[in-house]
Amino acid sequence: MKRWLWPYFSAPLVTLLLTASLLPSAALAQNKTTLEVDAALDLPVVAPLLAAFEQAHPEIEVSFQDRSTLEVDERARTASPAPDVIISSAMPWQMARVNDGLAQSLDSSAAREWPSWAKWRNEVFGFTFEPIVTVYRLDLARHMLPPQTHADLHTILNTHKDMLRGRVTTYSPSGSGIGYTLFQQDARYSPRFWDLVAALGAADVRLENSTQKMLEGLTDGRYWVGYNLLGSYAIQWARSHPELIVQIPQDYSLVMMRMAFIHRDAPNLEAARTFMNFLLSADGQQILAGETPLFSVLPDVVGPYTSQRLRDQVGERLYPIPIDASLLAFVDPMRRDVFMNRWRREIQILNP
Amino acid sequence: MIVVKGTLKQRLGAWLLAAFSVLGTFLLIEAYTSAERAADRAYDSLLQAASLTIGEAVQWQGGQPVVEIPAAAFQMLATEQQERVFYTVVNSDGQSVTGNLDTAVLETLHHRASRQSEPVWSSLQYAGAPIRVYGRQLKSAGWESVEPLQIWVGHTLSGRESLTHDLFTKALIRFVVMVMLTGLLMLVAIRTALGPVRRLRQLIRQRKADDVTPLNAEVPAELYDMAETLNALFERQREGRNALLRFSADASHQLKTPLAGLQSTSELALQSNQPEDWRQALQTVHDSSARTSRLAGQLLSLSRLRHAEAGSKTQIDLSDLLRKTITEWADRDIAKHHDLGMAALPDAPIYIQGEPWSLHELIGNLIDNALRYTPAGSEITLGLPRQKDTVELRIQDNGPGVNPELLDRLHQPFERGGRQDTEGSGLGLAIVNSIAQRHQATFEIHSEPGHGLCVCIIFPILAEEA
Numbered sequence: 001m002k003r004w005l006w007p008y009f010s011a012p013l014v015t016l017l018l019t020a021s022l023l024p025s026a027a028l029a030q031n032k033t034t035l036e037v038d039a040a041l042d043l044p045v046v047a048p049l050l051a052a053f054e055q056a057h058p059e060i061e062v063s064f065q066d067r068s069t070l071e072v073d074e075r076a077r078t079a080s081p082a083p084d085v086i087i088s089s090a091m092p093w094q095m096a097r098v099n100d101g102l103a104q105s106l107d108s109s110a111a112r113e114w115p116s117w118a119k120w121r122n123e124v125f126g127f128t129f130e131p132i133v134t135v136y137r138l139d140l141a142r143h144m145l146p147p148q149t150h151a152d153l154h155t156i157l158n159t160h161k162d163m164l165r166g167r168v169t170t171y172s173p174s175g176s177g178i179g180y181t182l183f184q185q186d187a188r189y190s191p192r193f194w195d196l197v198a199a200l201g202a203a204d205v206r207l208e209n210s211t212q213k214m215l216e217g218l219t220d221g222r223y224w225v226g227y228n229l230l231g232s233y234a235i236q237w238a239r240s241h242p243e244l245i246v247q248i249p250q251d252y253s254l255v256m257m258r259m260a261f262i263h264r265d266a267p268n269l270e271a272a273r274t275f276m277n278f279l280l281s282a283d284g285q286q287i288l289a290g291e292t293p294l295f296s297v298l299p300d301v302v303g304p305y306t307s308q309r310l311r312d313q314v315g316e317r318l319y320p321i322p323i324d325a326s327l328l329a330f331v332d333p334m335r336r337d338v339f340m341n342r343w344r345r346e347i348q349i350l351n352p
Numbered sequence: 353m354i355v356v357k358g359t360l361k362q363r364l365g366a367w368l369l370a371a372f373s374v375l376g377t378f379l380l381i382e383a384y385t386s387a388e389r390a391a392d393r394a395y396d397s398l399l400q401a402a403s404l405t406i407g408e409a410v411q412w413q414g415g416q417p418v419v420e421i422p423a424a425a426f427q428m429l430a431t432e433q434q435e436r437v438f439y440t441v442v443n444s445d446g447q448s449v450t451g452n453l454d455t456a457v458l459e460t461l462h463h464r465a466s467r468q469s470e471p472v473w474s475s476l477q478y479a480g481a482p483i484r485v486y487g488r489q490l491k492s493a494g495w496e497s498v499e500p501l502q503i504w505v506g507h508t509l510s511g512r513e514s515l516t517h518d519l520f521t522k523a524l525i526r527f528v529v530m531v532m533l534t535g536l537l538m539l540v541a542i543r544t545a546l547g548p549v550r551r552l553r554q555l556i557r558q559r560k561a562d563d564v565t566p567l568n569a570e571v572p573a574e575l576y577d578m579a580e581t582l583n584a585l586f587e588r589q590r591e592g593r594n595a596l597l598r599f600s601a602d603a604s605h606q607l608k609t610p611l612a613g614l615q616s617t618s619e620l621a622l623q624s625n626q627p628e629d630w631r632q633a634l635q636t637v638h639d640s641s642a643r644t645s646r647l648a649g650q651l652l653s654l655s656r657l658r659h660a661e662a663g664s665k666t667q668i669d670l671s672d673l674l675r676k677t678i679t680e681w682a683d684r685d686i687a688k689h690h691d692l693g694m695a696a697l698p699d700a701p702i703y704i705q706g707e708p709w710s711l712h713e714l715i716g717n718l719i720d721n722a723l724r725y726t727p728a729g730s731e732i733t734l735g736l737p738r739q740k741d742t743v744e745l746r747i748q749d750n751g752p753g754v755n756p757e758l759l760d761r762l763h764q765p766f767e768r769g770g771r772q773d774t775e776g777s778g779l780g781l782a783i784v785n786s787i788a789q790r791h792q793a794t795f796e797i798h799s800e801p802g803h804g805l806c807v808c809i810i811f812p813i814l815a816e817e818a
Binding site: 096098099100101120121188324325326327328329332333334335338339 | 418419420421422423424425426427429430434436437441449450451452479480481
């Protein structure tokens with residue numbers, strides 16, 4: 001297999017050890033297993049989950065390494081000793097690692113009962129349910145009808161080209177694995193996606209590498225509208241930033257799932273299984289639904305952030321990016337080249 | 353003694369089990385391999401479909417192949433079983449254009465696919481798992497001439513294994529059901545097949561104790577022999593019973609005659625006043641009762657010989673016994689008028705296995721018989737000529753002999769060889785014959801009228817270890 005460079009993973013490396021504050025006693029600490037979790041997932045977002053886990057399993061100490069998707073992928077392939085659990089939002093890359101045989105299957109009741117559309121080979125599990133959203137400032141609503149669908153966005157880009165020039169932001173497909181995946185999926189669903197790309201190009205779209213950057217730009221007022229943001233972060237951000245409106249597209253809304261697997265060479269196998277089972281258990285999902293904006297996958301979990309509640313609000317227009325072998329197409333180097341060539345062509349096609 | 357040893361059901365069951373074990377092994381091996389083939393066919397066609405789909409996506413731009421791998425191809429490769437999937441597109445130099453399958457493992461396969469234009473199938477070990485790969489050469493027409501490409505696709509085998517397992521399990525279940533049905537049928541078949549035997553048993557059980565008529569039954573061919581044997585047994589029983597009846601009738605008759613004589617003699621004497629007549633009558637009564645007593649004694653020994661269990665046999669020197677018996681007889685009154693002699697006996701003792709008392713009886717009867725049926729002055733010679741492993745006890749006289757037609761009947765009771773002029777009871781040779789049978793000896797009679805009678809008893813000799 002060819003190796004290639006991903007220049008587009010750029011989340012800051014945050015390494016935090018959850019330690020003394022959560023330990024019940026010093027005596028226990030000596031017998032503790034340290035579970036190495038490499039994750040592309042903001043620690044503050046996921047902290048309630050980890051705290052609950054350590055409370056339920058005081059014998060395990062979680063060493064949670066918040067890294068970029070690139071680093072997570074790199075470490076999954078090459079680190080020695082291997083990390084125990086790999087969590088990443090770069091779905092195609094996670095799938096590719098599982099396909100390479102780097103994962104091991106999890107045989108537990110939680111794993112067996114996990115919805116089949118959110119797992120593959122009982123090795124990798126999608127454990128969050130994060131809608132992809134459009135975010136706009138209230139300023140925009142004062143001048144035009146806010147976009148509720150992809151077509152609406154295309155329309156306002158054409159009709160208010162001058163007003164929006166330089167005020168539109170989205171993921172950089174070359175700088176972000178998530179962005180690249182989302183655009184690939186968009187292109188699969190509608191051929192008119194490329195019209196949107198052309199319109200974005202005409203509006204002099206600003207490409208960012210993370211949702212965080214886009215949200216900051218929107219709050220600053222640099223951007224009026226952001227396309228394809230991670231709903232989980234955006235919804236939480238919008239709570240403290242009332243000038244922003246989070247819109248789940250009404251024609252179709254992609255849903256991204258963070259995927260987790262136990263590494264084939266996990267040194268702390270038992271602890272890794274315990275952690276995964278907790279992640280997939282009703283208890284773990286309850287915390288996802290209640291205390292994090294990551295949304296629970298399980299349909300019978302109750303809380304503000306559940307896939308069920310999202311479905312009730314948005315209806316049947318949620319399209320989770322399927323966790324199956326088709327994801328592998330997105331990491332095919334030639335397909336990526338073809339996609340990027342087309343992107344570069346379409347983005348400037350309307351420029352004079 | 354009847355010993356119950358197993359049942360027919362067990363025997364048939366064991367044979368059936370053996371047949372099924374051998375046959376079943378072959379059948380199940382065959383079932384497994386054909387299940388594997390079926391699973392391979394099913395999944396190979398998915399590999400072909402995926403390969404076709406990728407082939408359709410190949411385009412050429414400026415002489416370079418551009419493949420926008422369709423996601424559907426991966427779905428086909430992964431199948432419902434979520435296999436790990438492997439693929440690569442290889443140019444004519446053997447360089448991978450795109451894909452996740454290391455071209456190094458295809459080294460030889462690559463050459464094979466390019467030499468022969470046939471697609472190549474192969475099973476190999478890759479990335480820690482056995483996989484099956486399918487590769488074919490793609491030659492596309494176009495405005496510019498282009499180098500051929502090879503498309504290789506492959507996946508892991510869990511789907512094939514589980515399909516094989518499913519198919520095999522079904523075959524196994526069918527086989528087990530078949531075995532069980534056959535076992536059931538076998539039980540029914542045994543029941544049905546044993547029906548005639550049961551009917552035959554019923555028939556025999558219902559017979560009266562003295563019923564010796566032949567069986568009258570419908571039997572299958574296999575049981576014909578047994579029914580025939582039974583009939584033969586009944587026939588022998590009938591003959592035996594008839595012989596017994598005849599013997600009793602004859603015996604009664606033989607006893608009745610002297611008793612009637614006694615009665616008439618004593619009646620005549622009672623009517624007479626002459627002491628002379630009384631004395632003569634008493635003499636007659638004495639002689640007649642002596643004969644009758646002898647007759648009764650012979651009857652007793654004959655029936656004893658016929659029905660008594662064979663007693664314990666010992667090793668006997670036949671020549672010694674013969675010598676003693678002849679000496680004993682030579683002193684008796686009855687032998688006074690005959691020339692009782694002995695041929696030269698062998699020097700060495702001749703040992704046979706036998707009962708001393710019955711052999712003594714045998715020789716005595718032979719001598720007695722010869723004395724009674726030959727006129728006074730006849731020569732009677734006993735001999736003991738020896739063959740290799742038999743010895744012949746031979747008694748030869750020079751009396752009138754016997755009509756050859758009667759020879760075969762001489763050993764039957766009350767057969768006197770057509771002679772009414774003797775005091776013999778007609779039981780002598782019958783007794784001799786019975787004793788000979790008890791000793792596994794052969795009884796032979798030769799006679800030419802006018803040249804006397806020769807009776808031979810041929811005994812097997814005991815091996816001379818003594």
